[in-house]
Amino acid sequence: MKHVFTFDPDKCCACSACVIGCTDQNDIDLAGGEQCFRKTYDVEIPLQDGDVYYAYLSTACMHCKDAPCITACPVGCISKDPDTGFTIYDNTACIGCKSCAMACPFGAPRYRKEDGKMVKCDGCYMRVKNGMKPACVRACSFGAIDCVPEDEYLASGSNKACNALIDQLNLRKKI
Amino acid sequence: MTELEKRIKAKIPGEDTGIEIKHSLCAICSPAFHCGLDCYVKDGKIIKIEGSPDWPGSKGRVCTKGQSNRDYVYRPDRIQTPLKRVGARGEGKFEPISWDEALTIIAEKLNEVKAKYSAHSVAFYSGHCKWYRPILHRLCYSFGSVNFGTDDSTCFKANDIANKLTFGAGAGPNTPKANTFLGWNYGGYYAKHMSVAGVRALKERGGKVIIIDPRHTPAVKNLADLYLQIKPGTDGALALGMGKIIIDNNWIDADYIEKYVHGYEQYKALVQNYPLDKVCAITGLNADDIYEAARIYATNGPATVNFSGCTQTHHINGMQSTRAIHALIAITGNYDRPGGNVPGGVSYLHKNGGFTTREKEFRESLRPHDQLRIGETRFPIWDEYCDEFHAVDLIRQLEEGTPYPVKAFVGLGLNAKMLPESDRLLKAMADNLDFFVDADLFMTHSAKYADIVLPACSSLERGEMKAYEGGFLAYTSPVIEPQFESRSDVEWLCDLARKLDVDDELLKAGYEACCDWIIQDTGLTVADLKKSDMPVKVPTAKPANKPGTYLAGGCKTRSGKIEIYSEAIAAVDAKYGLNPLPDYQDPLYDQNDPEMVEKYPFNMVAGVRLPHTQHSRLHEAPWLRSLRPDPLCEINVEDAKRLGIQENDPVEISSPSGTIYAKAKVTHKFQPGTLMMIHGYTEANVNNLIVSTHLDPYSGYPGFKSARCTIRKYEEA
Incomplete structure (x- = not known):
C-alpha cells in the first residue's frame, strides 16, 4: 500500500528524537562524522516587523512522486518501491558522483565517507511492509511526524504534507 | 540482497x-x-x-x-572492573581489582573510620539514580550513620517541601479537567515530554494556555495563548501582583478561603505592597499581560498550575516564590478541586500507583538519633521535611570539620558537577577524606577522586522494582548481560552489608527479599512480578480519591488548612529570619552590592534543558554529543553585538567563584542581561560559577538559575 510521510510544524520542537531513532535504526556513525538521513532545525527567523519566528523542523527524504534523484543517477541505483511508493535504492553500483544529492531540492541523499557511496532515507519501507511505522515516526513523542497510507492521507485533506512546512514559513514571514 | x-x-x-x-x-x-x-x-x-x-x-x-x-x-568509556586508585586523587590512575577485594577494602576502611571517629563520619550518598536508594538508605542507618544524602538536595525536593508547607500534600496539575493551564516555567517538550499531549488536548477543547518563562521555548511557540517573558527569578513578585489583581477585582473564592485557607488576611495585606506598576518594574513584563494572566487564571473556570521539577526552586528566593504561586491556587479555590491542583501520594520511589508500600518504614525505621545530620542546623525546614543530610552543606563540613569531621564517603553516581563550586567540593573531599568509594557506569570527573571505583550497570542489564501510574508494579528482567564485570548496585550493596556484618538480617537477605518486605501489603510478591515481562496490575490499587476528599479531612498542615501563612515556618527559631508569609526578595539579593553589580552585570541561568542531555550522563554519549559537539553559552543578540561576540566565538565566563570557557550561541530567545547554559560539562562546568553560599535559606537549594557573572570574547594567547 502506498504510504505518505506527514509533518506538522506546530507539533515539532526539534528535539531530535527522530534523528536518534533513524540513527539507531540505520546504524549511522554520527560520532564518526556521518550524517543522519533525517535532520532537525531549530532556527530563529527575524521578521520584517521586528518579531522573531522560532522554527522547529524535521526533514528527511520527501519521497517525491516524481523524484528527480531517480533520473539523475547515471547508474540506476534509485527506484520506487512499487508497494510503499518510497524512493529506495541499491547502492551496489553507486559510483559516488553525488548527482542524486545535487538533483534533490532538499539535499536528502547523503554521501557516506566510509565507503564513498550514496545512502538515503528509504522510508523504512521494510518496516512499513511489515506493518510497523518508520523509526523516526516511532521516535516522535509529539505526533509531529507520521507515515500514513495514501488513501488515509488524501481523505484527511492533505493539509499536513511535508512540503507544507515551506508554505508555513512563507506565510509567517508576513511579507 | x-x-x-x-x-x-x-x-x-x-x-x-x-x-x-x-x-x-x-x-x-x-x-x-x-x-x-x-x-x-x-x-x-x-x-x-x-x-x-x-x-x-x-x-x-x-x-x-x-x-x-x-x-x-555501549558507551566506550564504561568502567569494566572494580578499580583501586594508584595515582593522586583526581589524577585518574587506577588498577583493576576483583569485586571481593574491592568490597573487603571498603568494609575495612568504613569500619576503621567508624572506630576512629564515629559511624556518622561516614556519609552515604546517591547521585541522580533513585532505584537503589531504599537499599543504600537502610545500609547507611544499619551501619549506624545518620548521614544519608542524595541529589534531592538540589532536585525536586524543595518543590515537595513547599507543597507540604502550604498544602500538607502534593499539588500536581489536573490538566484533563482544567480550562486553564498556567505553565509556570513550563517547557514540557525537552524535560517532560509525556505532558505535552495533555496540554495540547486542553488547548484543542478550547482551554487557555498561559506560559511564564524567561525563555521562548517550543512550548511557547506551539502551545501558549498568552506568554509572559519574565525576568529570571522574579516570579514571586509576579505571583503577589497577580494575587492583588485577583483580590482587587473580587475574583477570589471567598467561601473556599473562609473554610480552607489559613493566613488570608495577612496575605491580603502583603499583596498591597505589589501594585501593578511595581510588579512591571521588577518582572520586566507589561501591565496588560499581567492583568490578563490573572484574569484568565481566576475567572476562566477550573485552572491548574504546572510547577516544573526545580526551575523555580533553583533561585535563592525559590521556595517563597513557589509558595506565592500556591497562594493564587488557594485564593481562587483551585486546590483539591477538579481541574485544579490535586494532592497525590507516592506508592514507591516517587511514583503513585494508587497503592501503599512499606518503603518509608524500610528506609527510615533504623535511623540513629545520636548525632546531627550534615546541614541539619543550617536548614531547619529541610531537616524537618526530608530524611536526608543536605548535600550543599557538605563542602562546609568537610572544610571546617564542624560539628564533626566527615571522613569517609560512599558514593553511588556522585556527581560534584551537580553542586555549586564543584571543583572546590572535590578538593575538599580529596583533602579531608580518609576513604572515598564511588560506583558509576563511567569514569566520571568525580569518580577520578575515589579510592575505589565500582562498575555499575544500566537499567537494561539488571532487574529492578518500579511502580507505575494506573496501579502497576514491575520487576524488570535484564535484557542483556551486565557489560564487562559491572554489577547491579543493589547486589553489591547487600554484599557490603554482609561484609560489614551490620545487624540487619533483612538487608543481608538481599534485594528481592527487601522488595518482598516493602510490597507485602500489595498482595503481590517479587516472584509474581517476575512471571511477567510487563508491569503487573496491583490487586490492592485504588483509584485516586474524589477531589475535595483531602480538604474535607483536613490538610496535613499544622492548622489543618491550606497555609499561605506557614505555621511550620513561624515555628522556626527567629534567628533564621524566615518569613511565614511568601514575600518576595530579589533573586540576587546576596550579590547586589554596587561593586558586584559592576563587575558581574550578567545573570546566569544555569541548567536550561536541552532535549538530548540529562545532567552530565549523556554529554559523552557519542551520538548525542555529535548533536552539539561544543559546550555553548547562550547570549542575547543585543548583548553579543555590544560585546563584539559572534556565533561560535570562544567566550570566557566568570563569577566570584570561578571562570569557564565555552563557545557563544547568539539568540533572541531571552532578554538582554541574561546568559543561559546547560550544566554538566567537565571542561566547561557552569556550576563552578555558582558560589557555594548563594543558597535559598528555606530549602538550602543553590541559586543555579540566577547568579551574577560576566562574559567576554576570549582571545587565545
Whole structure:
C-alpha cells in the first residue's frame, strides 16, 4: 500500500528524537562524522516587523512522486518501491558522483565517507511492509511526524504534507 | 540482497532474523517517567530501541534521551572492573581489582573510620539514580550513620517541601479537567515530554494556555495563548501582583478561603505592597499581560498550575516564590478541586500507583538519633521535611570539620558537577577524606577522586522494582548481560552489608527479599512480578480519591488548612529570619552590592534543558554529543553585538567563584542581561560559577538559575 510521510510544524520542537531513532535504526556513525538521513532545525527567523519566528523542523527524504534523484543517477541505483511508493535504492553500483544529492531540492541523499557511496532515507519501507511505522515516526513523542497510507492521507485533506512546512514559513514571514 | 537479508538489515523481529524484542525501562531521566522500552536484541546485543506501546504511562513514547539507550549502554568509556586508585586523587590512575577485594577494602576502611571517629563520619550518598536508594538508605542507618544524602538536595525536593508547607500534600496539575493551564516555567517538550499531549488536548477543547518563562521555548511557540517573558527569578513578585489583581477585582473564592485557607488576611495585606506598576518594574513584563494572566487564571473556570521539577526552586528566593504561586491556587479555590491542583501520594520511589508500600518504614525505621545530620542546623525546614543530610552543606563540613569531621564517603553516581563550586567540593573531599568509594557506569570527573571505583550497570542489564501510574508494579528482567564485570548496585550493596556484618538480617537477605518486605501489603510478591515481562496490575490499587476528599479531612498542615501563612515556618527559631508569609526578595539579593553589580552585570541561568542531555550522563554519549559537539553559552543578540561576540566565538565566563570557557550561541530567545547554559560539562562546568553560599535559606537549594557573572570574547594567547 502506498504510504505518505506527514509533518506538522506546530507539533515539532526539534528535539531530535527522530534523528536518534533513524540513527539507531540505520546504524549511522554520527560520532564518526556521518550524517543522519533525517535532520532537525531549530532556527530563529527575524521578521520584517521586528518579531522573531522560532522554527522547529524535521526533514528527511520527501519521497517525491516524481523524484528527480531517480533520473539523475547515471547508474540506476534509485527506484520506487512499487508497494510503499518510497524512493529506495541499491547502492551496489553507486559510483559516488553525488548527482542524486545535487538533483534533490532538499539535499536528502547523503554521501557516506566510509565507503564513498550514496545512502538515503528509504522510508523504512521494510518496516512499513511489515506493518510497523518508520523509526523516526516511532521516535516522535509529539505526533509531529507520521507515515500514513495514501488513501488515509488524501481523505484527511492533505493539509499536513511535508512540503507544507515551506508554505508555513512563507506565510509567517508576513511579507 | 535476499528478502531475509533485507529483513535483517531492517531489524525486523522474527525467528528467521534472530531478532527478539525484550522489555525493560529507561532509567536515564526522572523516576517520574522511566518509560517502557522495546529492546531489539540479537545474539545478546541490543541493536535497536523503541518505546514499548503497552507500557503504563509512556505508552510507546520515549524522548531523545531514551531513544539513545543503545548509545548510552555501549558507551566506550564504561568502567569494566572494580578499580583501586594508584595515582593522586583526581589524577585518574587506577588498577583493576576483583569485586571481593574491592568490597573487603571498603568494609575495612568504613569500619576503621567508624572506630576512629564515629559511624556518622561516614556519609552515604546517591547521585541522580533513585532505584537503589531504599537499599543504600537502610545500609547507611544499619551501619549506624545518620548521614544519608542524595541529589534531592538540589532536585525536586524543595518543590515537595513547599507543597507540604502550604498544602500538607502534593499539588500536581489536573490538566484533563482544567480550562486553564498556567505553565509556570513550563517547557514540557525537552524535560517532560509525556505532558505535552495533555496540554495540547486542553488547548484543542478550547482551554487557555498561559506560559511564564524567561525563555521562548517550543512550548511557547506551539502551545501558549498568552506568554509572559519574565525576568529570571522574579516570579514571586509576579505571583503577589497577580494575587492583588485577583483580590482587587473580587475574583477570589471567598467561601473556599473562609473554610480552607489559613493566613488570608495577612496575605491580603502583603499583596498591597505589589501594585501593578511595581510588579512591571521588577518582572520586566507589561501591565496588560499581567492583568490578563490573572484574569484568565481566576475567572476562566477550573485552572491548574504546572510547577516544573526545580526551575523555580533553583533561585535563592525559590521556595517563597513557589509558595506565592500556591497562594493564587488557594485564593481562587483551585486546590483539591477538579481541574485544579490535586494532592497525590507516592506508592514507591516517587511514583503513585494508587497503592501503599512499606518503603518509608524500610528506609527510615533504623535511623540513629545520636548525632546531627550534615546541614541539619543550617536548614531547619529541610531537616524537618526530608530524611536526608543536605548535600550543599557538605563542602562546609568537610572544610571546617564542624560539628564533626566527615571522613569517609560512599558514593553511588556522585556527581560534584551537580553542586555549586564543584571543583572546590572535590578538593575538599580529596583533602579531608580518609576513604572515598564511588560506583558509576563511567569514569566520571568525580569518580577520578575515589579510592575505589565500582562498575555499575544500566537499567537494561539488571532487574529492578518500579511502580507505575494506573496501579502497576514491575520487576524488570535484564535484557542483556551486565557489560564487562559491572554489577547491579543493589547486589553489591547487600554484599557490603554482609561484609560489614551490620545487624540487619533483612538487608543481608538481599534485594528481592527487601522488595518482598516493602510490597507485602500489595498482595503481590517479587516472584509474581517476575512471571511477567510487563508491569503487573496491583490487586490492592485504588483509584485516586474524589477531589475535595483531602480538604474535607483536613490538610496535613499544622492548622489543618491550606497555609499561605506557614505555621511550620513561624515555628522556626527567629534567628533564621524566615518569613511565614511568601514575600518576595530579589533573586540576587546576596550579590547586589554596587561593586558586584559592576563587575558581574550578567545573570546566569544555569541548567536550561536541552532535549538530548540529562545532567552530565549523556554529554559523552557519542551520538548525542555529535548533536552539539561544543559546550555553548547562550547570549542575547543585543548583548553579543555590544560585546563584539559572534556565533561560535570562544567566550570566557566568570563569577566570584570561578571562570569557564565555552563557545557563544547568539539568540533572541531571552532578554538582554541574561546568559543561559546547560550544566554538566567537565571542561566547561557552569556550576563552578555558582558560589557555594548563594543558597535559598528555606530549602538550602543553590541559586543555579540566577547568579551574577560576566562574559567576554576570549582571545587565545
